[in-house]
């Protein structure tokens with residue numbers, strides 16, 4: 382039977398090492414007078430069949446004091462006593478990375494690479510959520526969201542949580558039990574939206590694409606709407622599982638024509654793909670901070686247009702989620718925008734600070750210029766992928782997103798490629814869509830992405846392909862990307 386006595390910075394705990402008894406009458410310590418170095422460490426263990434044992438080990442005190450986090454192991458076995466000291470390894474700090482060169486380029490479809498200014502805002506001393514300077518920042522971020530979503534009459538919500546919370550907020554506030562909802566389904570995240578709508582009691586119909594990588598035909602969507610009775614129509618602008626983009630403008634027009642509320646999941650599109658929320662008649666659009674909006678994960682960002690807010694105010698039943706309920710959040714958003722403090726749940730102060738910095742950068746670039754930069758870099762990247770002989774999940778160019786690319790592995794190459802690309806300094810993501818998961822990978826190119834990021838990524842993919850044994854002329858992809866960028 383063995384017992385361990387642990388000292389953790391002066392705190393003491395006991396535990397049996399082999400599921401033995403808890404020692405009765407156990408005491409360990411005190412560690413006396415750490416400053417005076419005259420302390421005595423005492424450990425007492427009483428166990429079945431083992432008499433009370435008392436040790437005086439003055440020399441160990443030095444270790445306790447200097448190491449601060451040392452485990453003393455007292456072993457009592459076969460009548461012999463052994464006392465050993467060991468550092469507790471799990472608490473050793475991990476290797477810190479100090480140089481930029483040690484960093485890999487993060488080219489997954491979110492989180493993405495963030496600007497130094499955004500990261501600096503994350504590292505600022507956290508202020509009170511009702512401090513005047515934070516109120517100003519929060520208020521300004523809300524105003525800027527309207528500009529980024531191009532929805533001048535929208536009501537913005539900034540709430541701590543991921544993109545899935547934004548989906549939840551949309552469904553919880555807009556649908557009531559027995560409402561009919563149409564989901565224009567392009568993959569994984571459309572399925573999730575359908576599940577969330579159902580959770581709030583909606584009766585959900587999916588209009589699906591005929592194959593993975595395609596979008597449902599507008600005629601099919603219209604045929605469903607013609608049957609009537611739908612309160613909402615939800616669609617994923619860019620489905621991150623397939624890199625497919627739907628025609629948000631056309632769906633907005635259909636929504637207006639048939640009098641349904643349109644919900645645009647813009648988690649992989651807002652601030653990367655063109656969205657004119659108000660002009661296109663989109664009633665609610667949302668995203669998450671970690672994608673093209675360029676802020677570390679943790680914020681759900683929603684902009685609801687006037688028809689969506691009216692539908693919320695006209696609800697007959699209470700919202701089925703306490704945290705997502707606009708009844709709680711609307712007064713807070715209105716107050717901050719009017720530069721008054723308010724409280725429902727503590728806002729993520731640093732994330733909101735970083736959000737305001739990023740929104741400022743986005744608006745400084747200009748929305749049209751930003752959309753154009755995404756198109757240009759996307760064309761260069763996709764030209765490289767095509768030149769390397771890789772097919773893509775989107776079945777034709779018109780349904781391929783600008784914010785990410787989903788190439789199929791070429792013949793003879795599998796997901797080991799991701800590791801090789803990572804060794805070459807760039808992190809890309811594996812497949813997500815259940816039907817094809819192991820046949821493709823995904824590369825995000827959104828937000829603060831630059832030409833040199835595109836070239837570095839193509840270069841790393843080439844090196845990975847070479848390592849995987851794929852036969853091609855090294856430099857083919859890079860030449861195609863360079864060519865597209867020089868046009």
Ligand SMILES: Cc1ncc(COP(=O)(O)O)c(C=O)c1O
Pocket residue numbers: 491543544545546548570617619620621622646647648649669
């Ligand atoms: C289109 C889309 N919708 C919703 C989500 C869910 O967002 P989150 O992972 O932040 O919860 C994602 C995540 O990648 C997404 O790409």
